[in-house]
Amino acid sequence: MSAAETKAADPAVPVQRHPDVLRPQPAGRGRAPRKAGALLPYLLIGPTIVAIAAVFVWPLIKTAVMSFQDVGRRELWTGEAAPWVGFEQFTNIFGDPAFWDSVVLTVVFTTACVVVTLGFGLAISLMMQRMSAWARLLVTAALIAAWSIPLMVAASIFRWFADSDYGVANMVLSKYLGLDFQGHNWFLDAKQGFVVIGAVVVWGAIPFVAITLYAALTQVPKELEEAAAIDGVGAFGNFRYVVFPVIKPVFQMVATLSVIWDFNVLGQVWLMRGTKPEPEYEVLGLYAFNKAFESNSFSQGAAISLITVLLLSGVAVYYLRQLLKIGEVE
Template sequence: MSVVDSPSAPPAQQPTAPDQADGTRLKRRSATSGGLAPLVLTLPALLLLAGLLGYPLVRMVVLSFQSMGLRQLFGNLPPDNVGFANYVKIFTNQTFYEVVARTVTFTVVSVLLTVVLGLGVALLMRRVAPSIRIVMIIAMMFVWAMPQLVATQTFRWLVDSDFGVLNYLIDLLPGVDFANHSWFADPIQGWTVITSIVVWAGIPFIAITLNAGLTQVPKELLEAATVDGASTWQALLKVTLPILKPLLVIVTTLSVIWNFGLFTQVWGVRNGRPEEDYQVLATWSYSTAFQNNNYGMGSAIAVVTVLLLLGVTAFYMRQMFRIGDVD
């Protein structure tokens, strides 16, 4: 067979001018949608957040550098600019460090209990029948939907010194006298009640979220670990928890942010007048501003609280972006 008669591969088709134009339009459209479209779509939400949150935050920062009381509030007098005097008073006040230590201690204990118990409930939900799981989810959704003030008042009634159900039940035990027992006379017992309210309300979010995460754990890995001789605890520590780690970090960080700003539970159980042993940063700021009529000092305490939370919030955002990059 001659060279002329030998078969040869057909030449590659070159894109025509209309095809090139369509490709150029697609590239421009993708570049536009990837650059300006997200900003345009989120601009209304950003403007709304700036109006609802930005202005109060700026106003609070400005007020923290001023001395403002009832005379300035109702007497139409301009507030006096005092510079960093409010912050100096805060950082030289021993009460500030006690309140911060109390807030941090409560946050660590409550978040640890909430995450551990929530993880336990989530693991239990994967072991029960689907019908029981649905009942558990519905019950926890009711708990989660209950307003904080309503839940606080319910717990307050349960531990009431005169008519509390908890005192009545404990008093039924032989050799135990709990009649007219005050749970808030001792700060440890009082904080136990407050922590119970917060943990009880926080478990549903953790449990339902981690239950969704557990559905993504491959059964093949657990079966392989079991075949290799791993116990239930070893499979949990070596297989399940490493897969749930990103989700655990997110829910733990969110719980820290929420619990660090504790206010309603303390304010409710102490009837709007928390004693010194029950003051946290949020209640201390509110009491200073609206009960002592020192709005500049109260704003300064609030600014310090926000600054302390910024570190946790930055960590949370970093984890969110990291998970987004992985996806």
């Protein structure tokens, strides 16, 4: 046995210890900074929470309250208490065939816009991945420029494209494709009109989708694609089995956001029809607007808005779940 082991084993021999080992720690030492550090994040996000509550939560509460009342111009202007009518507003809405027509029209229009937006956005992002640096920079600048154009300007541009007398669409179809579209009015038929309105929606949504998906594509490991190529996997198989599983969470998140945005479309329809949309163009947002401000039924407008929130709540929950999954992966 060595001398050091003998010394440690002998109880009579005192063992030297560091002076700080047995030194008693003051009560509460180190707790105050820990508490302050735990409260700091809440203090930092406190103003944001207050702003969100003032801008979103409080108006939502007021909307819910109004939907169970009968608010008229007098109550709206004077602030007097409106009479409570219970579920009468909802009964009237659900019994209106125009409401269900608006819901079906909105669902079909939203589905078409989301599918086209995701298709073109994904195609552009894949092309950006294969471009040179300067070409990708130009495409990104063009996408951001298109995204930054105000809705009123974009609607004016597309109204000029679809103009019956001087529109570019009619000129191209008649002069270069030999079709008889001279003087054709695209908005006489609601289906053709929604094609033009949908083009405005898709054109404004593609930049966000394309840039976001391109950012996701940059996270795909090159080693996986090279291994798939060595194994003889084609381009489609490489995208299906290698690329898409990696970008799938981001793709689902973008698709969910597109559903929420396109379901609430109002400005595009309103502006493309010269602020006087015909009944066949009455999507759900426009239906609520007409009930509230054209018919002066503010409570019915609030009830329709609350129904819209409930319809989209499932989509919002799915979106939050995707965000949490992405956060867990990271």
